Amino acid sequence: LKFLVVIIPCVALCAACVPYEAARLPEAGRFEALMRRDLSAYEQRLASERQVGQADGWTSVGYAWIALASCTPVEAHAVAPDAAVEARAVYATLKLEQVRRQRLLVMRGAGLVELSITGTMFERLDDEGFFVRAPSDKRDEWRVVWPHGEEAWADELPAALKVETRCAAYYREEMKRGADEARRQKDDGIVQWRPVVDEAQAAAGPPKPGSLAWLQGEELRLVEEALGLLAQSAQGPGVEALTWRLMFHRATMVWRMALVERQIAGTGALVLGLGERQRMYLEAACGWMAPLGAREVAGGGWGVGVEVSARAKAALYHGMCEEAAGRLSEARRAYDAARGLGLEGADQDVADYAALRVLTRLGEWEEAARFEERLPAPGSALYSAAVYRVGVALRRTGQQDRLLALSLRAFRDKAYRPDPFMRALYLQTLRQLVAYPFTERTVEVIEDLGPRDRIFERVEEYARVALDMGEPENARAAARWLLSKHWQSSYAPRYYAILALAAFLDDDVADFEVQAREIVRRDAQVEEAVGALRSPGFFAGADAELARLLRQMLPVMAEWGEGPGAEARRQRWLKVIVEMAQRFVRETPETLARPSLVELYRLASAMLEVEQARAYPERVGQLGPGPLVLGTVRVEDRDLEAFEPDVASVEAPLMWSLTLVPQDGVGVEAWPMFWAEAEQGEEEAR
């Protein structure tokens, strides 16, 4: 019994001995610590994977994530070529993010952008408090920490270490490098911000690694690499959203390069005076944006991971590309898609204006007129162009009252004189007004079209437009109103000229002669006060007005046609012009308008029938053809393309994240692009 009492416990103890085995990885998911943003614990996990021989491509991805979050080289943790394609894809996007951050910092240092990382995940990622970097102070009682030594046991795992960040120093270094590069280029007088090796650079070799040109090229290359790998990996909302973002990032990056190119070249509007390089960038950007925009046109259908605002921007850019290529119907659909998705503030104004512009170019006047309710704020750079285009649409659709209302509202907010679009709208409005009799009501409307102290100028413009539009009665009424109201007599010749032209259009020779005489009438008392010496200068304006009047009449007469009645009328008026010019030049030899009057006088004489005595001196001995006056040229709308507002420089949003955050429990296709709660907080902050 005693023997058994001793033996049994001994056997039990031997059986219960603990075998020496290698440590096993903790049961918690391999990305659990990363999801908790505990870098220290995550690094410990990765070190454990290596120690127990279970490291794979995702271990390298994990180390690359830590490197990115600590501003140390991601390349130090390259994924093996035979690793899972998903791991290689995520690793490529991490390298891309590293290059993107570096480029943004260099650009900021060089002064090419106002802000560096704003709008990207680095705003949060590089914040010192975003990750837990130090091991927990709490000592778990159930865990033993062995101090590090020269040897280790296989049943132990690496302890957690503090993961240091060197982002502050990295930011300083990269921004300084950008500033240095900018200074050097300025000193050398060479601008080498371009990502593609040009002829000058080709001679000097490829861009220097780390230079902005190199970084841009590297970024595009990495986007290409990541897209290729993602195409081979499992598909799902996460991968689809990342693919979308990468494509959008690539296109907008090159689009911005085109804008920088414009800044460098100073060529003005984006679509005008395109340089070869700028055209190349735009073509590339449009090509890359096309699949994104076309899908929006077709109804979208993207997963939840793509921001609606970015999708709307893609449609907007696609519309601009289609419009520039002359595919106006496609552009219209793209703009409609962008507007349907919903944009905010200035972006909405740009989309609205772009849609309005393409509608007017398509001649869809009914649709364009509806934009009256969606005009941008008067302070917007798009306002005048939008108002003008809506005004044209209202006129084309016969909505005269609404055009008038629109004009009155617009001119209250914005002066028409310095702005070509507002000036064109002003002309449209006057053309509209002259269709109605000139009354006090007309004067009130004209007064509201601009500053009160320029009312006479606008009424005169009204009168001239009335003449142009074949409304001599209204022109006459306006001129008489001006003569009765304007207190400066020096303006009277201009108004008499309008009356004379009105008489001419009414074929009233007697009235014409009366009004024309009034233009150049010399008041005896004035002449005496001015004196003979100063007289030519004093009456120069009036005399020039007569010359201008006669010059305006000749082309109008040419438009009367070739019938016998027209010819008789033309000859009658030519005779009036000749006699008037001849008489004035004879009676007033000192006039400063003499050269132009003589020229007109001779021109009109040459057009007289040969039977007329006055025609003889101009025809005798002439071998060449006589003068020919064809008529007037009416320009319906001024060509305003050169003044088109710059909608192409609409700011494209920077993509917040271009990579994936590994997560346990779901496949790579469903991984998020950033920590959900952090991203949500960022959205709210924005």
Place this chain on the structure above:
Amino acid sequence: MAWAGEARAEEVSAAEARPTIQDRFAPKAGLVYGQVLGMLHVRDDYYDTWGVGGEVGYFFVESLGVDVRVVSIQSSLAAEAIDLKERIGLTPDARPQDLWVLAGVRWAPGYGKLLMFGRWVQHLDPQLVAHGGVARADTGWFPMAHVAFSTMLHFKWGIKANIDLGASFQWEDRARGRVFSAGFAPSLGVGWGTTF
């Protein structure tokens, strides 16, 4: 605290030299255990004394626990005392004891492991133990104390073994009055425990 013993130590590079961690093989926080034990009591009293008993204990936290120990003592005159008794009729002043009842604390400040034969690992806790209680002899009950350096060995399935190297301190009533005595009281216990 670790003994590499015969461990097949892996050399690690200086760059990767870092502290390591290991989950305790048998965490003690919340541990309730019981064990049977055998004990010797050696002192200069002319008796051969050994005991068999039991102990139950509870660890509040990893490093501190309490226990109660009851040991049935078997004392018999040593050979030289029998010889004296037979020759001159004298018996020792001390009286044979038959029971210890002790309660005390266990403080476990460390952790260790031994690699055995390159195949097994013996996890253990070095502990300091202090007991107070009473002992019973044929003259009645008297107070005693017991302190020990203890090693708690951990095996699979919750099996534990305790090796105590203890000292006893007693104030017993003898014919010449109350006498202080000290002795060496090593014990070996085997038992089972589980955590709650």
